[in-house]
Amino acid sequence: MEIHGVTPNKSLDIKFPYVPEVYLNHFNFIRGYFDGDGNIYSRGYLVSFVGGSLDFMTVLEHHLKARGFDVYLTKKEKHIRLYMSGRKNIKEFYDWIYHDKGLYLKRKFEAFPDKNMDAETLQNAKLKRTKQAVAARKKAFIDEYRKSYCVHQACETVGITLGTYFRWLKQDKQFSEEFYQIKHP
Template sequence: MKWSKEEVILLQELYPNYPTNDLVEIFHRNRDAINCKAKEMGIKKIDRYASNGIANKKYNINENYFNEKSRNMFYVLGFWCADGCICSSGGNKCFNIHIKNDDKYLLKNILLDMKSTHKLYENQTSVSINICNQKIYDSLINLGFTERKSLTLEFPLWIPKQYLNDFIRGYFDGDGSVDKNGYCVHIMGTKHFLISLKEILEQNNIRVHSIVQTNHKNSKSDIPHSLYVTRKDEVSKFGDFIYKDMTDNDLFLHRKKERFKMDNKANEKKIQSKN
């Protein structure tokens, strides 16, 4: 059976760290087919999984997580929209998020919030979670998301107003950045997603400078486009918005929040020096 593009992408991500027995369960293919495809792609196991692997086990998780409204649920949804995927292979429906190694504490906190006992899988540069669960997968499909969301993603305008900043914070933590001097916020996404995001930000008195296409070579794809918020006062308002009313229990990426803190401290010093 031919491998789909989505399966190939997922195998590239999972093969080095996942036990082959787990991959059999995920892809609904036999060991020889998986190992043969991996060899063809030039990817190898990390040594501890190079042999027979570890038997697949059942994990606990709150299967209704994406059906229960909370600040953290909408944060996770936003983060997944930026840095995750869903994939169906054989009889398995999987939910995946991957991020750089330095930020693995965030994935640990996400698993805790989902009441999940799933493992983290690491390689030299990234860490990921892969949750094979029909109800989690179906919840995201029912919310309007697709397996090919990198091409089809639109802003979920059904999100209640009180959770918009949490969703946007999650998306920003996954696919956004703020420059070290606090002059520019940059967020990537599909054109349709960013147009809706621009409208929401401007409704909250945050001026968006522009939305531009950043990859002109692939005209068939609606991604990547980039949204820019420029000027320190607008960047500061963006930070105030996404971190609004946060508590110690809310999810966020520490290093990005620190950028906004550093910018605020710099502004305070300038004001003091003028006085």
Template sequence: MKVTLRDKISKETLEELYVQQGRSIGEIAKLCGCGYGSISRLMSEYGIGKRSSKQGLALHFKRNTNFDVEFFKQESPEFFYILGLWASDGCVTKDGGLKLTMCDIDVVEWVKERIGYKNKVFVRIPTGFQNAKTTYTLTFYNQEVAGIFEGYGIVPNKSLTIKFPNIPRQFIHDFIRGVFDGDGSISVGVRSDNGARTQSFRIVSGSLDFVKGIERVLEEELNVRGNKISADKRGAGVYEYRVSRRQDVAKIAAWLYQNDAFGMKRKKEKMLQVLSDARQERRYEVGKAV
């Protein structure tokens, strides 16, 4: 009498492997010496529900941790910088997924190294869109790390509702530097009427509370007075905090990049040039405005 797959694998055994142990269909097929399709059909015959691709991915990362979880449990300048990146350019999902997507590979590679990320960076090269940029993405799943982020207000669908978090004072400049690298800009120019140099430090967010938090911190820490917070005309519901006074922009540059802290290469270079110009013009010296 021919032995069938049903004879070899009972419903109870298949449920134990797939549901209780969390093994994939492919793993079970390899264990039983048969094909993927055979196990898939047997599950259907037994009425065992299959995981969605999203659930399967989450389970895979749970069983195969692809980063250093301990990194996120320690307060450090690097952690709070990365937290700032996630507050601006990252996202968290309800099932514990964490994703960071940026256009600057130097930042993504730095984060990858710091958190011990073992997987490849996903690269998306846009096609058919004028001026669209290549993006680089890190993705991992971990409920514990998602819970740590949630404690700082980084939750699913945070863009319009995120509150400015309670960050230890010694790390607040690291956090804002991360936010700046995610959703900030620095522009330097020359006025056409009189040739005077112009500088503008800018951070945007969909949350007014978050932008007000940045404004409050820069006033308290540096006595910087920015322009009135306004709605960005280029995006409905996006709020903008801008500092245009040159000596104030220099103060921010010195504060953000103290001790030669890491930052996005193109923004850091421009901010340090602002600081260098200010010192040469004796508008800023040894950490104080003059």
């Protein structure tokens, strides 16, 4: 079996196969992987792929980024997830993988929202909601507040509402402690 590439724990160390560009462009390979190990979340504006091999998932990420998709990887224990979000981004992904659809999983095809809309009319959310993006906004808020000592100015600079600021103070102990440690002149 090993001569055919079937090895013990293959899902943890499988390499991304050589796929001729013509088959990536015709969406067969990535659509098939999405049908098997992909997911579209119920609200419709988050797609993920899951795998056990960091090498495989990194190459998949590279192929998707090369086509203009905004994707990011997360690693948790033995699983790596590749996420893609945003209304326009998801519609463009849908258009890409189902362009010349032949074989596909009907339930995943039907789960995509905005099938009948033009991607050019859609927009992604202005602020990403990933843990990394929210952490970066919290840091930017703290940095701006250290300069201006004005909550309203910090909110405006970072692009958040006053309600978000209050929620961060209430729900994020680290943010709250860092905020209250700032000394005013």
